[in-house]
Amino acid sequence: MKENRSEELAVTGDQGPAAPQDPAAKRSGFYIIYDMDIEAAARGNGTNSQEFYLEGEQLMNLARVAGGVxxxxxxxxxxxxxxxxxxxxSIGVRVKAGEDADSSVVFVLENWGRTSKYETGTRLRLPCPADGSETIVMLDEIAWSSDDDVPGKIAFEFEHAGVLATASVMLYLHEPYEVQEMLPEAAVNVESEDYQAMIAKSLVSPGNNKRLKAAIAKAKRGEAVTIAYIGGSITHGAGAKPLHTNCYAYQSYLAFERMFGNPDRDHIRFIKGGLGGTPSELGVVRYDRDILRGGTAEPDIVIVEFAVNDAGDETKGNCYESLCLKILAAKNKPAVILLFSVFVNDWNLQDRLAPIGWHYGLPMVSVKDAVVDQFRLKKEEGNVISKRQFFYDIYHPTNAGHTIMADCLRHLFAVTDRSEEDREDIALDQPPLIGSDFAQMRLLDRANYDGIATIQAGGFTATDTDLQLAEMDDDPFGTPHFPHNWMHAGDTGHDSFVMTITSRNLILVFKDSGRPDFGSAEIWVDGRMARLADPHEINWTHCNPVLLYQEETSREHQVEIRMAPGHEHQKFTILGFGYTM
Structure with a gap:
């Protein structure tokens, strides 16, 4: 089999080499993807796929979780x-597409190259059936690129967007390597006493319930109620299939509607503003746009989920507390619920963020508290769900995991409903625990800067349309984020972008990208270089917030953004700014 970047493998399971059929000759192996729900997402380049990234320790963690290695x-x-x-x-691939069993599926394995990460490594493409039968690829019959560095990603490509399927990928091992076989697991029994006890452990604190009970009472009276969610990729719905209806946000909204809504009226509104890979440092910038919808929405309940995204928050909790205060200060007195999700390594930032909840008496729900202890138990000892069942990858929950998250919020709703109402409201007239410097944060972009700042765009005159997408609310399609941007397109001139603004704080939001035609830009503030913005530091298309300055008083500043030396002919996108006056 010949393989390189320009001549892709085109071998079906029937045509390709097969694994030994004699059970006695069966090789030891382990799953890296096991009976996983997948969904063909439109990638904007004519490809409809589900992707699993392998670089760093991601492949190792898939082996630990799915294969028990x-x-x-x-x-x-x-x-x-x-x-x-x-x-x-050899690699064994199974895809079961259900109603779309006749669909064409292509299994893709990409290695990143040493010379050029995305261009010089092997790209293996293997057409396979979608009827659940196993297709085998023998690795010793592939002409691997001599420039292969690390495994990069696995993808399943479909003819049409929206196809739902289940997939498994098994790695069969050379002798003498052996691993213990992972046996199939029983489905999670959501009706069991152990399950309900696990869910109950998620309630860190019911908090001051006055605002949440007020929202519940409105819903019971048949009045309009809006429940909103802001967070990272878990709130976006990553891991749920289909994402827009099986994510924890939509499932907990449905639970609230069933518990308290009037079935004869469509009076409970759902707003979802999750965006993958972003911390509360960006959440506080985009809150007005993504949750308040420019003043057209007035949430009664807001769930804040940044417990696994805020490791990169430069303000170490100031933006998180500021976001909570920004929400709480609204005239209609919305309830704020802090939700602490968890990664496969049992980590989150609950220890940093929960004190903010205690400080203001906010209801708090911890998925970590619910599931981590029982992960360590055997079934006979009270294990309810394994990590392989809960996690889609090392970061995101499966459908079962999203269901558990929704049930944790449902438990808070139920506890609040049957509790006596607190007499006094949350006290906001107290010093902040960490900080409130960003509570008045606003978004500035190409559509609204007039009257706020003076801008000379220089060579940043193009508009970038290749943006991070996220399914908002219950939409099945992705919405591009920060479309009103300034882009240096490489051929739009070398002049700097210069902005003069009077503000106390300023956050720059720029585009990260894995594309080789993007380059770095120097950020200068008041004549001094503040930082080098490198879109390849994270290396995938998403929105990256960076703090340029944080001061006690508002004054005039000049911000200059220019391409770094040697990068003048490359691209760079300024998505927008967050500022406080």
Missing amino acids: TDDLILQLLKDCAGFRRLVH
């Missing part, structure tokens, strides 16, 4: 392509 030698061999081929004899 604990052998450190085997895990270390997954770090690079040489070790992968030393360990892996």
